[in-house]
Amino acid sequence: MSDAGYDHEPVERRWQEAWDDADAYRTSDDVDEPTYVLGMYPYPSGKLHMGHVRNYTITDAYARYRRMCGDEVLHPMGWDAFGLPAENAAKDRDTNPRDWTFDCIETMREQMHAMGFGYDWDREIATCTPEYYQWNQWLFSRFHDEGLVERRDADVNWCPECETVLADEQVEGEAELCWRCETPVEQRELEQWFLKITEYADELLEAIDDLEGWPNSVRQMQRNWIGRQYGTELDFEIDGHGAVTAFTTRVDTIFGATFFALAPDHPISEELAAADDDVRHFIEHEADPDGDEPNGVETDLTATNPVTGEEIPVYVADFVLSDVGTGALMAVPGHDERDHAFATKMDEDIVPVIAPEPDDWDGETVPDAPDVSEQAFTDDGVLVNSDEYSGLESESARERLTEDVESAAHAAQYQLRDWGISRQRYWGTPIPVVHCHDDCGSVVVPDEELPVELPEFINTTGNPLDAAEEWKETRCPECGGTATRETDTMDTFVDSSWYFLRYVSPDLEDAPFDAERANDWMPVDQYVGGIEHAVMHLLYSRFFTKVLADNEGLEHREPFTNLLAQGMVQLEGEKMSKSKGNVVSPQRIVEEYGADTARLFMMQAAQPERDFDWSEEGVRSTNAFLSRLKEMVESYTANEPDGADDAVASYVESEIDATIAIAGSEYDDLTFNRALRETQDLVGTLRSYADYTEPHAETYERGLSAVVRLLAPVAPHLAEELYEALGNDGFVVDAPWPTAEVDRDYVTKRRRLVENTREDVRDIVEVAGIEDPKAIDVVVAPEWKYDALELAIESDADNLIGELMQNSHIREQGDAAASYGQDLQAEREALSMTLGPDEEFAALESAAWLIEREFDAPVSVVRAEAVDESVLKNAEPGRPAIEIED
Known part of the structure; x- marks a missing residue:
């Protein structure tokens, strides 16, 4: 290490090479404490950005901490390497996506190495x-065998710029823009492959309650996306078309x-469009499900209300969606805002049948x-204008009507739709299907012919x-006749829905993962990533895990x-973005600092889940803090104190214990900022100690050793250097986490006592205008006051x-x-317990040096029995009396 300061470059290079030579981060397959x-x-975009650095520093710090606690840690890294950006980059540069992708991977791997991330690269x-x-x-073949794959025509989100299908989750904002290129998304009907995630909708929803280690916001986002609603299905007879379920x-x-x-694409609507020009024109030219106002066209049909027997007009309307509910609905404009707007526009009747429940309602009379x-009244209430059901509360009426109407039945509907995985692009997993030219239809490629590899890239449109x-x-695997391969590739979320399983056995050649090893390691104990993946990636990963179980x-039905x-890294209040020109380069920071x-x-800077x-x-x-710490260790090793x-050493020992206990607890909770604040405060205490007096060697060395190990998960290179300088063998990453048997509540009370006492001395000196205190007495309260406080609290x-x-x-x-x-x-409402009188005396006596150092005056800590009653009246538990000689 250099006398000129913290010269980070040789330190970091030295320890990165040492870790590599020793294979320090390799994880065994057979472990006891996984x-x-x-x-x-x-995604290998070419360079790490600050969001990457933050994400992977969080996981690296936690992995290192758990390893120092004695766990056998799996901490791998890989690349979400398929996707449209690489394909577009290859087209722009007249290269191919594979070369572009692997160039980016090499660059990012080198940057990760420079950051000191402790990955088991053998599992990459x-x-x-x-x-x-x-x-x-x-896996596609296995899902197909289990009836979880389907091919069907579907209206899809189509990005004309990317020339591919997008999942609903990839269409952003009210303007419905592509999440990649921000081009307005169109609707097209294409034959698509789907994974039937809806088969697991109930379990995916109900198991959310058990995900206690997930943020509540993410769990709610998943509930909302699945969107289960309970209601009633019942039939309306439409003349000439039979019963239609709503x-x-x-x-x-x-x-x-x-x-x-x-809905415009309901089978009856399509039949009407063939014979009715008005309906056809509306469907083809006017229907806009995303429009600001509901729109529709009246037909010549009527539907029979199954309860009243009344004939009501039938409309084709763009606010009815075929993939929501049944694609048909009874419209009640008096109690639904959308129906109200449409009825007003079409001059249809608006009839109130639910009234607000009056405050003085007797449960029997029918309100007005x-x-x-x-405006529609949309809340529950009391039924009116509803024949024999009038006077019932809404909930009771729903039950009665569902029982009374012959065609009615309880039902559940979901917002969740089956997962369309077809993408019309090159750089993805080829869907392993061939389409036979004879009678076999679509045939899944047999396992022995896998993988179906991508051909050479052709730079073309589409x-x-x-x-x-x-x-x-190609040839059909079933009949041997001519066939054509499926040219759609899989949505890249398929890749990420199970990749965490591949890490446990990345070189396995006869299965996607070793089930026995996966059952040892899974589920992932701590997963870290951006909130933007709260729906797509996490939901799909949960789905895959349940199917594989x-x-x-x-053996596990949840992956994480x-x-x-984690929160975003911002610059002047805005997310870093190349387009905004407010990007800070991690490479520059590493080179400079x-x-x-x-x-x-x-x-x-902040808790991991918060923006900063x-x-x-x-x-x-x-950087200056790390340099000071380095100087402190060098000074200690060059001139061991005597x-x-x-009492001063005793205070420092107690602060070492407190810091170890609190920092460890904060590392457990991933609140690294608090753990690091504790550690930096301990460094400040050690510096004050050395400035005040000749430190006790064992105490001072223990404090430095604790600091080095507490910092090791976050600043591993310098920690290795200082750990060695303090005379230790081996790597600090393998060192045991420091331990201290101390009660956190006791520590909190002791620190509050000391800080309050120092603040009281400052206040007295300032108010009294004492420029040069001659002596300071700190008087502990009498024992009876502690007894009184305890009685008052209880x-x-x-x-x-x-x-x-x-x-x-x-x-x-x-x-x-x-x-x-x-x-x-x-x-009384604000009272809280303090330390006992003996504990307060001991804590204040050991901390007296801090007051002496600040005010350059001798400090005496005095028990209650040694002073006059006039002094004691000001002494209270947790707030000793202060006497200052001017």
Whole structure:
């Protein structure tokens, strides 16, 4: 290490090479105390950004901490390497996606190495390799065998710029833009492959309650996306077309149904369009499900209300969606805002059938109907204008009507739709299907012919696989006749839905993962990634895990026990973005300040799940802290101190214990900023100790050793250097985590006592205008006041003073007890326990040096029995009396 300061470059290079030479982060396959720590693997875009650095510093710090606690940690890294950006980049640069992707991977791997991330690189995966994506294809075949794959025509989201299908989750905002290129998304009907995630909708929803280690916000987002609604299905007879089933959550409003509506692509709508020019024109030119106002066209049909027998008009309306409910609905404009707007536009009747429940309602009389001419009443209430059901509350009426109507039945509907995995692009997993030219239809490629590898890239518009004529033409696996390969590739979320399983056995050649090893390691103990993946990736991963548990010997039905959604790194309040020109380069920071500085600054700036602003001043301050710590260790090793094991050393020992206990607890909770604040405060205490007196060698060395190990998960390079400088063998990453048997509640009370006392001394000196204190006495309260405080906290008596006076030990204090009792009564709601009198005395005596150092005056800590009553009246538990000689 350099005398000129913290020269990070040789330190970091030295220890990175040492870790590599020793294979320090390799994880054995056979373990006894497994802990699986994982960050969401990145898309290889070419360079790490600050979001990457933060994400992977979080997982790296936690993995290192758990390893020092004695766990055998799996901490792998891989690459989400398929995807449209690589394909577009290859087209722009007249290269191919594979070369582009692997160039990016090499660059990012080198940057990760420079950051000191402790990955087991023997387990590295890249989803674009045949060794990985053959198992996507194998899993597709297994899902197909289980009836979880379907091919059908579907309206899809189509990005004309990317020339591919997008999942609903990839269409962003009210403007419905592509999540990649922000092009307006169109609707097309295409034949698509689907994974039937809806088969697991109930379990996916109900198991959310058990994900106690996930943020509540993420769990709610998943509930909302699955979107289960309970209601009633019942049939309306449409003349000439028979019974048409409608779903409603408000069957209690059926007496107010004044029209019936069909989705534009409902089979009856399509039949009508063939014969009715108005319907056809509306469907082809006017229907806009995303429009600001509901729109529709009246037909010549009527529907029969199954409860009233009334004939009501039938509309084809764009606010009815074929994939929501049944694609048909009873419209009740008096009690639904959308129906109200449509009825007003079409001049249909608006009939109130639910009234607000009056405050003085007796449960029997029927209240007056509300005025719904201008606005729908959408709450539950009491039925009106509903024949024999009038006077029933909504919930009771729903039950009665569902029982009474012959065609009615309880039903559940979901917002969740089957997962369309077809993508019309090259750089993805080929769907392992061939289409026979004879009678076999679509045939799944047999396992022994996997992987179906991608052909050479053809730089063309549209889907390059369509242009790969030689690759497309093949033979049918069933009949041997001519066939054409499926040219769609899989959504890349298939890759990420099980990649965490591949890490446990990345070189396995006869299965996607070793079930026995997976059952040892899974579920992932701590998963870290961005909130933007709260729906797609996490939901699909949960789906895959449940299917594999049902069919492939996996013993766990959830993939991730604990989830942390890390916040963004911002610059001046805005997310870093190339388009905004506010990007800070991690490479520059590492070159200028070092990886440890970047890591430490990020982890201490805020809790991991919160956004924080990047600050160059903060980076410099962090670098200066590391330099000071380095100087402290060098000074200690060059000139070992020979101070006394006295009260000052005792205080420092107690602070070392407190820091170890608190920092460890904060590491457990991933609140690294608090752990690091504790550690930095301990460094400050050690510096003050050395400035005040000749330190006790064992105490000072123990403090430095604790600091080095507490910092090791976040600043591993310098920690290794200082760990060695302190005379230790081996790596600090293998060192045991420091331990201390100390009660955190006791520590909190002791620190509060010391800080309050120092603050009181400052206040007295300032108010009294004392420029040069000669001596300071700190007087601990008498024991009876501690007893009174404890009684006051435990008591629920209205007359607290009376209860205190029943205690003879307190009563014999006379007026002093009465006065203190009045104080306790006045502050009763805010009272809290303090240390006992002996503990307070010991804590203050050991901390007296801090006051002496600050005010350059001798400090005496005095017990109550050694002073006059006039002094004691100001001494209270947790707030000793202060006497200052001027």
